[in-house]
Amino acid sequence: MLDFILLSTHLPSSNLPYLFAAFAVSWVVLFGYLFYVNRRQHEMKKEITRLQKVLDQTPEEE
Amino acid sequence: MANTQSMERSDSLGGFPSIKTILALITGVMMLVDLYFIFMVAPTDSVLGHVQRVFYFHVPIAIVSFLAFFVVFIASLGYLMKRTSKWDAIAHASAEIGVVFVTLALLTGIIWARPVWNTWWTWEPRLTTTMILWLIYVAYLMVRSYAPTRSKGAIYAAVVGIIGFIDVPIVYYSVVWWRSIHPSPVVGPFAQADALDGTMALVLLFSLITFLFFFAYMVAERMELRNTEEALGRIRFTLRRRGR
Numbered sequence: 001m002l003d004f005i006l007l008s009t010h011l012p013s014s015n016l017p018y019l020f021a022a023f024a025v026s027w028v029v030l031f032g033y034l035f036y037v038n039r040r041q042h043e044m045k046k047e048i049t050r051l052q053k054v055l056d057q058t059p060e061e062e
Numbered sequence: 063m064a065n066t067q068s069m070e071r072s073d074s075l076g077g078f079p080s081i082k083t084i085l086a087l088i089t090g091v092m093m094l095v096d097l098y099f100i101f102m103v104a105p106t107d108s109v110l111g112h113v114q115r116v117f118y119f120h121v122p123i124a125i126v127s128f129l130a131f132f133v134v135f136i137a138s139l140g141y142l143m144k145r146t147s148k149w150d151a152i153a154h155a156s157a158e159i160g161v162v163f164v165t166l167a168l169l170t171g172i173i174w175a176r177p178v179w180n181t182w183w184t185w186e187p188r189l190t191t192t193m194i195l196w197l198i199y200v201a202y203l204m205v206r207s208y209a210p211t212r213s214k215g216a217i218y219a220a221v222v223g224i225i226g227f228i229d230v231p232i233v234y235y236s237v238v239w240w241r242s243i244h245p246s247p248v249v250g251p252f253a254q255a256d257a258l259d260g261t262m263a264l265v266l267l268f269s270l271i272t273f274l275f276f277f278a279y280m281v282a283e284r285m286e287l288r289n290t291e292e293a294l295g296r297i298r299f300t301l302r303r304r305g306r
Contacts (some may be wrong), residue, residue, distance in 0.1 A: 018113050018116070018177045022119065026166055033162050040287055051298065060304070
């Protein structure tokens, strides 16, 4: 039994949390960046639509 | 109104999906297949065990960061020669995404180092030169942000983008010039022919192609954001001129 416990703690699969962490960090950073870019894009498009309405109501300069 | 119409046109062309949408679809499908290859097809390393599978993300991410900084280098040269906004937009998008990728290369490396080297970080040549690379391109983005005008920021950033690229070959050759704890290259001119098992090499290649598509998609997204920023800037300028 003792041998089994010692062997299992030295099996490569004991490093699985690091594998999980590396992939999780990769996904969080990549999708976090894409989310940030998309959110900024959405906010700016809303701002453009709002300012465009103001622009349409403003008389053009001479 | 012309600004919003031109942005809508950039999203799709005559009912066909835009290049960005096609890239997103290809990247999504390839990423799923890549995960299948990494976890189901690639053999488990006999020494390092399952944690070695970090390699299929870590190495392609690092290579894509080098490619991103090479694009910055070329686009910065283009901007200094032609002074057109298109070159600056490419350099800016590529630098920002390059920083994201090199950050990930450092983070995945740190996580991989802990079980393999028994330390999170060591100041060995590859890690140190990569950290310097990260600092150079963070400085690139800061120079751009803090410059007094947009055009001056583009010029200063282009100079940093050209000079900073010198560190990329130094990072690659660091494991050859100064042998240390980091493994030798598995890709490029100094890679040994039998450095990788055949299946491992194929999975690595597929992963690299997947991340190249991911990079192209991210550049397309970032450049669209830049177009929107410029459209917003033009509307604000027109409104200021009209006294609003």
